[in-house]
Amino acid sequence: MTEQKTPARAEWLDEIYAVRDTQDQAAFARLFAHFAPRVKGFLMRSGASADVAEECAQEVMATIWRKAALFDPARASVATWIFTIARNRQIDMIRRARRPEPEDLPWGPDAEPDQEEVLVLQEETNKLGEAIAALPEKQRELIQKAYFGDLSHSEIAEQTGLPLGTIKSRIRLALDRLRHTMR
Amino acid sequence: MAEIKHHLTDQLLMGYAAGTLPEAFSLVVATHVSLCDECRSRLGEFEAVGGEVMMSAGAVSMSNDSFAATMALIANTPEAPQKRYAKGIFPAPLQDYVGGDKDDVRWRPVGGGVRQMILASDGGATVRLLHIPGGVAVPDHGHRGLELTLVLQGAFKDESDRFGVGDVEVANEDLNHTPIAEEGEACICLAATDAPLKFNSFLPRIAQRFVRI
Numbered sequence: 001m002t003e004q005k006t007p008a009r010a011e012w013l014d015e016i017y018a019v020r021d022t023q024d025q026a027a028f029a030r031l032f033a034h035f036a037p038r039v040k041g042f043l044m045r046s047g048a049s050a051d052v053a054e055e056c057a058q059e060v061m062a063t064i065w066r067k068a069a070l071f072d073p074a075r076a077s078v079a080t081w082i083f084t085i086a087r088n089r090q091i092d093m094i095r096r097a098r099r100p101e102p103e104d105l106p107w108g109p110d111a112e113p114d115q116e117e118v119l120v121l122q123e124e125t126n127k128l129g130e131a132i133a134a135l136p137e138k139q140r141e142l143i144q145k146a147y148f149g150d151l152s153h154s155e156i157a158e159q160t161g162l163p164l165g166t167i168k169s170r171i172r173l174a175l176d177r178l179r180h181t182m183r
Numbered sequence: 184m185a186e187i188k189h190h191l192t193d194q195l196l197m198g199y200a201a202g203t204l205p206e207a208f209s210l211v212v213a214t215h216v217s218l219c220d221e222c223r224s225r226l227g228e229f230e231a232v233g234g235e236v237m238m239s240a241g242a243v244s245m246s247n248d249s250f251a252a253t254m255a256l257i258a259n260t261p262e263a264p265q266k267r268y269a270k271g272i273f274p275a276p277l278q279d280y281v282g283g284d285k286d287d288v289r290w291r292p293v294g295g296g297v298r299q300m301i302l303a304s305d306g307g308a309t310v311r312l313l314h315i316p317g318g319v320a321v322p323d324h325g326h327r328g329l330e331l332t333l334v335l336q337g338a339f340k341d342e343s344d345r346f347g348v349g350d351v352e353v354a355n356e357d358l359n360h361t362p363i364a365e366e367g368e369a370c371i372c373l374a375a376t377d378a379p380l381k382f383n384s385f386l387p388r389i390a391q392r393f394v395r396i
Protein backbone atom coordinates (compact mmCIF):
# COMPACT_ATOMS: atom_id res chain seq x y z
CA MET A 1 0.00 0.00 0.00
CA THR A 2 1.90 3.04 -1.20
CA GLU A 3 -1.08 5.31 -1.28
CA GLN A 4 -1.41 8.13 1.20
CA LYS A 5 -4.14 10.50 2.19
CA THR A 6 -6.96 9.06 0.18
CA PRO A 7 -9.95 11.22 1.00
CA ALA A 8 -12.42 9.48 3.28
CA ARG A 9 -14.97 7.62 1.23
CA ALA A 10 -17.75 9.93 2.32
CA GLU A 11 -15.99 12.66 0.34
CA TRP A 12 -16.52 10.77 -2.87
CA LEU A 13 -20.20 11.09 -2.11
CA ASP A 14 -19.93 14.84 -2.53
CA GLU A 15 -18.45 14.35 -5.97
CA ILE A 16 -21.23 11.93 -6.93
CA TYR A 17 -23.86 14.38 -5.71
CA ALA A 18 -22.19 17.24 -7.60
CA VAL A 19 -22.33 15.18 -10.78
CA ARG A 20 -25.93 14.19 -10.11
CA ASP A 21 -27.22 17.63 -9.16
CA THR A 22 -25.19 20.08 -11.24
CA GLN A 23 -23.36 17.94 -13.85
CA ASP A 24 -20.18 19.24 -12.24
CA GLN A 25 -17.29 18.31 -14.56
CA ALA A 26 -14.60 19.28 -12.07
CA ALA A 27 -16.07 16.90 -9.49
CA PHE A 28 -16.29 14.22 -12.18
CA ALA A 29 -12.66 14.82 -13.08
CA ARG A 30 -11.68 14.10 -9.46
CA LEU A 31 -13.69 10.87 -9.49
CA PHE A 32 -12.11 10.00 -12.82
CA ALA A 33 -8.56 10.60 -11.61
CA HIS A 34 -9.10 8.36 -8.59
CA PHE A 35 -11.26 5.55 -9.92
CA ALA A 36 -10.58 5.18 -13.66
CA PRO A 37 -6.97 3.94 -13.25
CA ARG A 38 -8.11 1.46 -10.59
CA VAL A 39 -10.92 0.16 -12.78
CA LYS A 40 -8.41 -0.20 -15.61
CA GLY A 41 -5.95 -2.00 -13.34
CA PHE A 42 -8.66 -4.34 -12.13
CA LEU A 43 -9.74 -5.17 -15.69
CA MET A 44 -6.15 -5.87 -16.71
CA ARG A 45 -5.63 -8.12 -13.70
CA SER A 46 -8.78 -9.92 -14.83
CA GLY A 47 -7.17 -10.63 -18.19
CA ALA A 48 -8.10 -7.69 -20.43
CA SER A 49 -5.49 -6.10 -22.72
CA ALA A 50 -4.47 -2.51 -21.95
CA ASP A 51 -6.49 -1.17 -24.92
CA VAL A 52 -9.65 -3.04 -24.04
CA ALA A 53 -9.30 -2.18 -20.34
CA GLU A 54 -8.87 1.50 -21.26
CA GLU A 55 -11.99 1.50 -23.41
CA CYS A 56 -13.99 -0.41 -20.83
CA ALA A 57 -12.85 1.89 -17.99
CA GLN A 58 -14.05 4.90 -20.03
CA GLU A 59 -17.43 3.23 -20.45
CA VAL A 60 -17.57 2.54 -16.72
CA MET A 61 -16.86 6.19 -15.91
CA ALA A 62 -19.49 7.34 -18.41
CA THR A 63 -21.99 5.01 -16.73
CA ILE A 64 -21.16 6.55 -13.36
CA TRP A 65 -22.05 9.96 -14.76
CA ARG A 66 -25.32 8.70 -16.21
CA LYS A 67 -26.34 6.63 -13.19
CA ALA A 68 -25.33 9.07 -10.46
CA ALA A 69 -28.99 9.60 -9.53
CA LEU A 70 -29.45 5.86 -8.93
CA PHE A 71 -26.53 5.54 -6.53
CA ASP A 72 -27.75 4.77 -3.01
CA PRO A 73 -25.09 5.55 -0.38
CA ALA A 74 -27.17 3.77 2.26
CA ARG A 75 -26.65 0.48 0.40
CA ALA A 76 -23.14 0.63 -1.03
CA SER A 77 -19.93 2.62 -0.84
CA VAL A 78 -18.85 4.49 -3.96
CA ALA A 79 -16.08 1.92 -4.51
CA THR A 80 -18.54 -0.96 -4.20
CA TRP A 81 -20.93 0.69 -6.62
CA ILE A 82 -18.21 1.39 -9.17
CA PHE A 83 -17.01 -2.21 -8.85
CA THR A 84 -20.48 -3.53 -9.76
CA ILE A 85 -20.59 -1.26 -12.81
CA ALA A 86 -17.08 -2.33 -13.85
CA ARG A 87 -17.95 -5.99 -13.44
CA ASN A 88 -21.10 -5.63 -15.54
CA ARG A 89 -19.29 -3.79 -18.31
CA GLN A 90 -16.55 -6.40 -18.20
CA ILE A 91 -19.02 -9.23 -18.75
CA ASP A 92 -20.86 -7.30 -21.43
CA MET A 93 -17.92 -5.83 -23.35
CA ILE A 94 -15.05 -8.21 -22.77
CA ARG A 95 -16.75 -11.55 -22.34
CA ARG A 96 -19.65 -10.61 -24.59
CA ALA A 97 -22.11 -12.42 -22.36
CA ARG A 98 -25.46 -11.30 -21.09
CA ARG A 99 -25.60 -10.21 -17.47
CA PRO A 100 -28.93 -10.67 -15.69
CA GLU A 101 -29.22 -8.08 -12.89
CA PRO A 102 -31.57 -8.11 -9.89
CA GLU A 103 -34.41 -5.64 -10.17
CA ASP A 104 -34.11 -2.37 -8.30
CA LEU A 105 -35.77 -1.88 -4.96
CA PRO A 106 -38.90 0.23 -5.31
CA TRP A 107 -37.72 2.44 -2.45
CA GLY A 108 -34.57 4.59 -2.29
CA PRO A 109 -32.29 6.19 -2.90
CA ASP A 110 -33.72 8.77 -0.54
CA ALA A 111 -33.24 12.37 -1.54
CA GLU A 112 -31.85 12.93 1.95
CA PRO A 113 -30.35 9.63 3.12
CA ASP A 114 -29.76 9.31 6.85
CA GLN A 115 -26.23 10.61 7.32
CA GLU A 116 -25.49 8.25 10.15
CA GLU A 117 -26.56 5.19 8.17
CA VAL A 118 -24.42 6.34 5.28
CA LEU A 119 -21.39 6.86 7.49
CA VAL A 120 -21.84 3.50 9.21
CA LEU A 121 -21.91 1.77 5.84
CA GLN A 122 -18.85 3.65 4.57
CA GLU A 123 -17.00 2.90 7.77
CA GLU A 124 -17.88 -0.79 7.67
CA THR A 125 -16.72 -0.97 4.08
CA ASN A 126 -13.43 0.68 5.02
CA LYS A 127 -13.04 -1.85 7.83
CA LEU A 128 -13.75 -4.62 5.38
CA GLY A 129 -10.92 -3.33 3.18
CA GLU A 130 -8.59 -3.24 6.18
CA ALA A 131 -9.64 -6.74 7.21
CA ILE A 132 -8.87 -8.06 3.72
CA ALA A 133 -5.50 -6.30 3.72
CA ALA A 134 -4.72 -7.86 7.11
CA LEU A 135 -5.46 -11.43 5.98
CA PRO A 136 -2.60 -13.90 5.65
CA GLU A 137 -1.21 -13.52 2.14
CA LYS A 138 -2.43 -16.88 0.89
CA GLN A 139 -6.00 -16.19 1.89
CA ARG A 140 -5.93 -12.66 0.53
CA GLU A 141 -4.62 -14.02 -2.77
CA LEU A 142 -7.44 -16.53 -2.87
CA ILE A 143 -10.04 -13.79 -2.48
CA GLN A 144 -8.36 -11.66 -5.14
CA LYS A 145 -8.19 -14.58 -7.54
CA ALA A 146 -11.89 -15.29 -6.99
CA TYR A 147 -12.68 -11.75 -8.12
CA PHE A 148 -10.15 -11.72 -10.94
CA GLY A 149 -11.82 -14.86 -12.25
CA ASP A 150 -8.83 -17.16 -12.05
CA LEU A 151 -9.56 -19.61 -9.30
CA SER A 152 -8.86 -23.25 -10.09
CA HIS A 153 -11.37 -25.91 -9.15
CA SER A 154 -9.40 -27.05 -6.13
CA GLU A 155 -9.05 -23.44 -5.03
CA ILE A 156 -12.78 -22.96 -5.32
CA ALA A 157 -13.22 -25.92 -2.99
CA GLU A 158 -10.68 -24.40 -0.63
CA GLN A 159 -12.57 -21.15 -0.66
CA THR A 160 -15.11 -22.59 1.75
CA GLY A 161 -12.35 -22.59 4.34
CA LEU A 162 -11.86 -18.83 4.06
CA PRO A 163 -12.28 -16.74 7.18
CA LEU A 164 -14.74 -14.68 5.20
CA GLY A 165 -17.32 -15.28 7.89
CA THR A 166 -15.48 -13.10 10.37
CA ILE A 167 -15.12 -10.30 7.85
CA LYS A 168 -18.65 -10.63 6.69
CA SER A 169 -20.13 -10.50 10.15
CA ARG A 170 -18.84 -6.94 10.53
CA ILE A 171 -20.39 -5.60 7.40
CA ARG A 172 -23.43 -7.83 7.74
CA LEU A 173 -24.37 -6.15 11.00
CA ALA A 174 -24.42 -2.81 9.25
CA LEU A 175 -26.36 -4.11 6.30
CA ASP A 176 -28.88 -5.86 8.53
CA ARG A 177 -29.43 -2.61 10.37
CA LEU A 178 -29.90 -0.85 7.06
CA ARG A 179 -32.30 -3.41 5.80
CA HIS A 180 -34.50 -3.20 8.88
CA THR A 181 -34.59 0.57 8.98
CA MET A 182 -35.42 0.71 5.30
CA ARG A 183 -38.47 -1.54 5.42
CA MET B 184 -45.17 -13.22 0.26
CA ALA B 185 -44.48 -16.32 2.32
CA GLU B 186 -41.19 -16.34 4.13
CA ILE B 187 -38.31 -17.65 2.04
CA LYS B 188 -36.63 -20.60 3.75
CA HIS B 189 -34.14 -21.83 1.18
CA HIS B 190 -31.45 -19.41 0.09
CA LEU B 191 -28.45 -19.17 -2.20
CA THR B 192 -25.08 -20.43 -0.95
CA ASP B 193 -22.19 -18.07 -0.21
CA GLN B 194 -20.26 -19.61 -3.09
CA LEU B 195 -23.02 -18.77 -5.57
CA LEU B 196 -23.35 -15.23 -4.24
CA MET B 197 -19.60 -14.71 -4.37
CA GLY B 198 -19.44 -16.14 -7.89
CA TYR B 199 -22.24 -13.83 -8.97
CA ALA B 200 -20.58 -10.83 -7.29
CA ALA B 201 -17.30 -11.68 -8.99
CA GLY B 202 -19.06 -12.12 -12.33
CA THR B 203 -17.69 -15.63 -12.81
CA LEU B 204 -20.93 -17.66 -12.92
CA PRO B 205 -22.32 -18.89 -16.23
CA GLU B 206 -25.26 -16.84 -17.50
CA ALA B 207 -27.74 -19.62 -16.65
CA PHE B 208 -26.85 -19.54 -12.95
CA SER B 209 -26.61 -15.75 -12.93
CA LEU B 210 -30.23 -15.56 -14.04
CA VAL B 211 -31.37 -17.73 -11.13
CA VAL B 212 -29.26 -15.70 -8.69
CA ALA B 213 -30.54 -12.36 -10.04
CA THR B 214 -34.14 -13.61 -9.91
CA HIS B 215 -33.87 -14.95 -6.35
CA VAL B 216 -32.11 -11.78 -5.15
CA SER B 217 -34.97 -9.76 -6.66
CA LEU B 218 -37.33 -11.68 -4.36
CA CYS B 219 -35.14 -12.07 -1.27
CA ASP B 220 -33.91 -9.21 0.91
CA GLU B 221 -31.64 -11.49 2.86
CA CYS B 222 -29.70 -12.64 -0.18
CA ARG B 223 -29.68 -9.08 -1.57
CA SER B 224 -27.96 -8.00 1.61
CA ARG B 225 -25.50 -10.92 1.49
CA LEU B 226 -24.76 -10.15 -2.15
CA GLY B 227 -24.04 -6.56 -1.09
CA GLU B 228 -21.34 -7.89 1.22
CA PHE B 229 -19.67 -9.87 -1.54
CA GLU B 230 -19.84 -6.87 -3.85
CA ALA B 231 -18.23 -4.78 -1.11
CA VAL B 232 -15.41 -7.34 -1.02
CA GLY B 233 -15.15 -6.95 -4.80
CA GLY B 234 -14.94 -3.18 -4.45
CA GLU B 235 -12.10 -3.48 -1.96
CA VAL B 236 -10.29 -6.00 -4.17
CA MET B 237 -10.65 -3.66 -7.14
CA MET B 238 -9.35 -0.68 -5.18
CA SER B 239 -6.27 -2.62 -4.09
CA ALA B 240 -5.57 -4.22 -7.48
CA GLY B 241 -3.11 -1.51 -8.46
CA ALA B 242 -3.82 1.53 -10.61
CA VAL B 243 -2.86 1.65 -14.29
CA SER B 244 -2.60 5.09 -15.91
CA MET B 245 -5.34 6.03 -18.32
CA SER B 246 -4.30 7.32 -21.76
CA ASN B 247 -3.83 11.07 -22.24
CA ASP B 248 -7.08 11.84 -24.02
CA SER B 249 -9.06 9.55 -21.77
CA PHE B 250 -11.10 12.12 -19.88
CA ALA B 251 -12.10 13.98 -23.05
CA ALA B 252 -13.04 10.68 -24.69
CA THR B 253 -15.23 9.82 -21.72
CA MET B 254 -16.96 13.21 -21.81
CA ALA B 255 -17.63 12.59 -25.51
CA LEU B 256 -19.15 9.21 -24.65
CA ILE B 257 -21.40 10.91 -22.11
CA ALA B 258 -22.47 13.55 -24.63
CA ASN B 259 -23.34 10.88 -27.18
CA THR B 260 -25.66 8.92 -24.87
CA PRO B 261 -27.56 11.48 -22.85
CA GLU B 262 -30.57 9.47 -21.65
CA ALA B 263 -30.49 8.50 -17.98
CA PRO B 264 -31.27 4.90 -17.05
CA GLN B 265 -34.45 4.36 -15.05
CA LYS B 266 -35.00 2.11 -12.09
CA ARG B 267 -36.42 -1.19 -13.20
CA TYR B 268 -38.79 -3.47 -11.38
CA ALA B 269 -41.56 -5.63 -12.74
CA LYS B 270 -45.22 -6.12 -11.99
CA GLY B 271 -46.34 -9.75 -12.06
CA ILE B 272 -44.98 -12.93 -10.58
CA PHE B 273 -41.73 -12.89 -12.56
CA PRO B 274 -39.09 -10.39 -11.38
CA ALA B 275 -37.57 -8.03 -13.97
CA PRO B 276 -34.46 -10.08 -14.88
CA LEU B 277 -36.64 -13.09 -15.68
CA GLN B 278 -39.16 -11.00 -17.61
CA ASP B 279 -36.27 -9.78 -19.76
CA TYR B 280 -35.65 -13.36 -20.85
CA VAL B 281 -39.28 -14.41 -21.21
CA GLY B 282 -40.35 -11.21 -22.94
CA GLY B 283 -43.11 -10.71 -20.38
CA ASP B 284 -44.71 -12.38 -17.38
CA LYS B 285 -46.27 -15.80 -16.74
CA ASP B 286 -48.85 -15.51 -19.54
CA ASP B 287 -46.19 -14.71 -22.13
CA VAL B 288 -44.17 -17.91 -21.69
CA ARG B 289 -43.95 -19.99 -24.87
CA TRP B 290 -44.33 -23.41 -23.26
CA ARG B 291 -43.43 -26.62 -25.02
CA PRO B 292 -44.48 -30.04 -23.74
CA VAL B 293 -41.74 -32.37 -22.56
CA GLY B 294 -44.03 -35.29 -21.61
CA GLY B 295 -45.90 -36.31 -18.50
CA GLY B 296 -47.87 -33.07 -18.52
CA VAL B 297 -44.68 -31.13 -17.80
CA ARG B 298 -43.91 -28.11 -20.00
CA GLN B 299 -40.79 -26.04 -20.38
CA MET B 300 -39.27 -23.01 -22.06
CA ILE B 301 -35.50 -22.88 -22.51
CA LEU B 302 -34.31 -19.36 -21.76
CA ALA B 303 -30.56 -19.48 -22.26
CA SER B 304 -27.82 -21.97 -22.85
CA ASP B 305 -24.25 -20.87 -22.53
CA GLY B 306 -20.96 -22.52 -21.73
CA GLY B 307 -22.62 -25.85 -20.99
CA ALA B 308 -25.12 -24.38 -18.54
CA THR B 309 -28.80 -24.15 -19.41
CA VAL B 310 -31.65 -22.30 -17.72
CA ARG B 311 -35.32 -23.09 -18.33
CA LEU B 312 -38.75 -22.46 -16.95
CA LEU B 313 -40.66 -25.58 -15.93
CA HIS B 314 -44.42 -25.85 -15.57
CA ILE B 315 -45.45 -28.87 -13.49
CA PRO B 316 -49.18 -29.52 -12.90
CA GLY B 317 -50.26 -29.96 -9.29
CA GLY B 318 -49.60 -33.47 -7.99
CA VAL B 319 -47.33 -34.37 -10.90
CA ALA B 320 -43.78 -35.56 -10.38
CA VAL B 321 -40.87 -34.34 -12.43
CA PRO B 322 -39.50 -37.73 -13.44
CA ASP B 323 -36.73 -39.11 -11.32
CA HIS B 324 -33.51 -37.60 -12.55
CA GLY B 325 -29.96 -37.40 -11.43
CA HIS B 326 -27.75 -34.62 -12.66
CA ARG B 327 -24.07 -34.57 -13.30
CA GLY B 328 -23.39 -31.09 -12.06
CA LEU B 329 -24.98 -28.29 -10.12
CA GLU B 330 -28.72 -27.73 -10.36
CA LEU B 331 -30.56 -24.66 -9.05
CA THR B 332 -34.35 -24.67 -8.87
CA LEU B 333 -36.22 -21.50 -7.89
CA VAL B 334 -39.99 -21.64 -7.29
CA LEU B 335 -42.06 -18.80 -8.77
CA GLN B 336 -45.57 -20.19 -8.34
CA GLY B 337 -46.97 -23.11 -6.32
CA ALA B 338 -44.60 -25.40 -4.48
CA PHE B 339 -42.78 -28.69 -4.83
CA LYS B 340 -41.56 -31.32 -2.43
CA ASP B 341 -38.76 -33.76 -2.81
CA GLU B 342 -36.89 -36.17 -0.55
CA SER B 343 -35.13 -33.28 1.15
CA ASP B 344 -37.80 -30.65 1.88
CA ARG B 345 -40.66 -28.46 0.71
CA PHE B 346 -39.95 -25.51 -1.58
CA GLY B 347 -42.43 -22.65 -1.91
CA VAL B 348 -42.43 -19.35 -3.80
CA GLY B 349 -39.03 -17.67 -3.61
CA ASP B 350 -37.25 -20.76 -2.28
CA VAL B 351 -34.25 -21.99 -4.21
CA GLU B 352 -32.97 -25.56 -4.08
CA VAL B 353 -29.24 -25.96 -4.60
CA ALA B 354 -28.60 -29.57 -5.59
CA ASN B 355 -25.31 -31.17 -6.51
CA GLU B 356 -24.74 -34.39 -8.34
CA ASP B 357 -25.13 -36.48 -5.18
CA LEU B 358 -28.81 -35.69 -4.94
CA ASN B 359 -30.99 -37.99 -6.98
CA HIS B 360 -34.37 -36.50 -6.33
CA THR B 361 -37.95 -36.65 -7.48
CA PRO B 362 -39.61 -33.27 -7.10
CA ILE B 363 -43.41 -33.48 -6.90
CA ALA B 364 -45.57 -30.42 -7.44
CA GLU B 365 -48.00 -29.84 -4.57
CA GLU B 366 -51.65 -30.49 -5.26
CA GLY B 367 -53.53 -27.48 -6.56
CA GLU B 368 -51.95 -24.69 -8.52
CA ALA B 369 -49.29 -25.75 -11.03
CA CYS B 370 -45.72 -25.28 -9.91
CA ILE B 371 -43.67 -22.93 -12.07
CA CYS B 372 -39.96 -22.91 -11.43
CA LEU B 373 -36.78 -21.57 -12.93
CA ALA B 374 -34.17 -24.31 -13.19
CA ALA B 375 -30.51 -24.04 -14.16
CA THR B 376 -28.18 -26.97 -14.73
CA ASP B 377 -24.57 -27.11 -15.82
CA ALA B 378 -24.96 -30.58 -17.30
CA PRO B 379 -27.94 -32.00 -19.16
CA LEU B 380 -30.46 -33.57 -16.83
CA LYS B 381 -30.32 -37.33 -17.20
CA PHE B 382 -33.68 -38.84 -16.62
CA ASN B 383 -33.46 -42.26 -15.10
CA SER B 384 -36.71 -43.61 -16.41
CA PHE B 385 -38.38 -40.95 -18.42
CA LEU B 386 -36.86 -40.46 -21.84
CA PRO B 387 -34.31 -42.43 -23.75
CA ARG B 388 -31.13 -40.43 -24.29
CA ILE B 389 -31.79 -39.94 -27.98
CA ALA B 390 -35.11 -38.26 -27.24
CA GLN B 391 -33.45 -36.05 -24.64
CA ARG B 392 -31.49 -34.49 -27.43
CA PHE B 393 -34.63 -33.50 -29.29
CA VAL B 394 -36.38 -31.89 -26.39
CA ARG B 395 -33.15 -30.48 -24.96
CA ILE B 396 -33.82 -31.46 -21.42
Ligand SMILES: [Zn+2]
Pocket residue numbers: 187189190191215219220221222223
Ligand atom coordinates in the same frame (compact mmCIF):
# COMPACT_ATOMS: atom_id res chain seq x y z
ZN1 LIG C 1 -32.40 -15.72 -0.26
